[in-house]
Amino acid sequence: MTIRYLHTMVRVLDLDASINFFRLLGLRETRRFDSEEGRFTLVFMTPPGQKDAHVELTYNWDGDDGLPSDSRHFGHLAYGVDDIYATCQHLMDNGVTINRPPRDGHMAFVRSPDNVSVELLQNGEPLPKAEPWASMKNTGHW
Numbered sequence: 001m002t003i004r005y006l007h008t009m010v011r012v013l014d015l016d017a018s019i020n021f022f023r024l025l026g027l028r029e030t031r032r033f034d035s036e037e038g039r040f041t042l043v044f045m046t047p048p049g050q051k052d053a054h055v056e057l058t059y060n061w062d063g064d065d066g067l068p069s070d071s072r073h074f075g076h077l078a079y080g081v082d083d084i085y086a087t088c089q090h091l092m093d094n095g096v097t098i099n100r101p102p103r104d105g106h107m108a109f110v111r112s113p114d115n116v117s118v119e120l121l122q123n124g125e126p127l128p129k130a131e132p133w134a135s136m137k138n139t140g141h142w
Helices: 015-024 084-093
Strands: 007-012 028-035 040-046 054-060 077-081 098-100 107-111 117-122
Touching (some): 007 015, 015 054, 084 107, 084 117
Parallel strands (some): 007 054, 077 117
Antiparallel strands (some): 028 040, 107 117
16 A cells, blocks of 8 residues: 655635745745635645645635634644744744744744644754743743
């Protein structure tokens, strides 16, 4: 048996806000499908140079009353970053709350506009502990 990872799908309420959030993480739109008949749009966001690491954003044109208010049942997406401090600062500068700051120089959590938990992990060894991150408290849940 052969199995190949294809993508992770998350439902979104505001397609533009969700696309912008994943762009802040460095992902780019690589494919889009609009279905007039099904009244939905699928947007595939992918990190540069990673052809098989898609997040599929599913947007239902007529709304999505079935979307849970807390997407923790999903788990989380995880991305490796070259500088976790710079990445978190970039996100904060653009209005994203750092729910679990990278106090250890290794791991942080943020939430998408649709409450999807996103884990950020430092590539390689953890960075040395540094302020303001080392003393920053958690915000909300992650």
